[in-house]
Amino acid sequence: MAQEQSIRSWDIDISIETEALEEHEDSIRLFLLGCLSELSDEPISESVSHVSILITNDAVVQELNATYRGKDRPTDVLSFSQLEGEEIGSESLGDIVISLDTAVRQAKEFQVTLSQELSRLLVHGLLHLFLYDHENVPEAEAERMFEKQEEILVRHELPPFTL
DSSP, X not given: OOOOOOOOOOEEXXXXXXXXXXXXXXXXXXXXXXXXXXXXXXXXXTTOOEEEEXXXXXXXXXXXHHHHHSOOSOOSEEEEESSSGGGTTOSEEEEEEEEHHHHHHHHHHHTOOHHHHHHHHHXXXXXXXXXXXXXXXXXXXXXXXXXXXXXXXXXXXXXXXXX
16 A cells, blocks of 8 residues: 655745735745645655745845844845754744845846746745755755756746736
C-alpha cells in the first residue's frame, strides 16, 4: 500500500504598507502557496506552517539591513529564517521583507513588469527561508539556489498589476 503524503497547510501573514498594492494581497497569497508547494520536498519539520511577508519601503528595509546585516543601505529583499539558530522548533518558517521602492526601480532597470520583479523577490526570499544561499558559499551552492529560483518562476508568477 502506498503511503499518502500529507499536504501542509500554510498560514501566510501578509502586511502591505502601500495602499496601492493592498488589493493584490489575495494574488500574492495564492502565488506563495504555489511556490511553497514547489518546496514541499524540503526537509523541514511538519510543525512549520507559517510564513510572514512585509512589503514596505526603502527606509524600513534600510533600517533592518543596518540592524541585522550591518549594511546601512536599502536592499530589495531580506529574509529571516527560523530554521536556523535558536528558533529551531518554531512553527514559523520565517519572515520576508521586500522594499517596494527598490522593486519598482529594479523592474524598470531589468525591463520587467513589477509583478515579475515581485515574483522573483518573493521566490528569492522563500529560498533563503529554506536555507538556500548565494553569498559566501561555494559557486555550486549559489548556482543551485538560482536554478531552483528559475524552476519555480517558470511555473509561478504573480498576475500582472499596476500601482
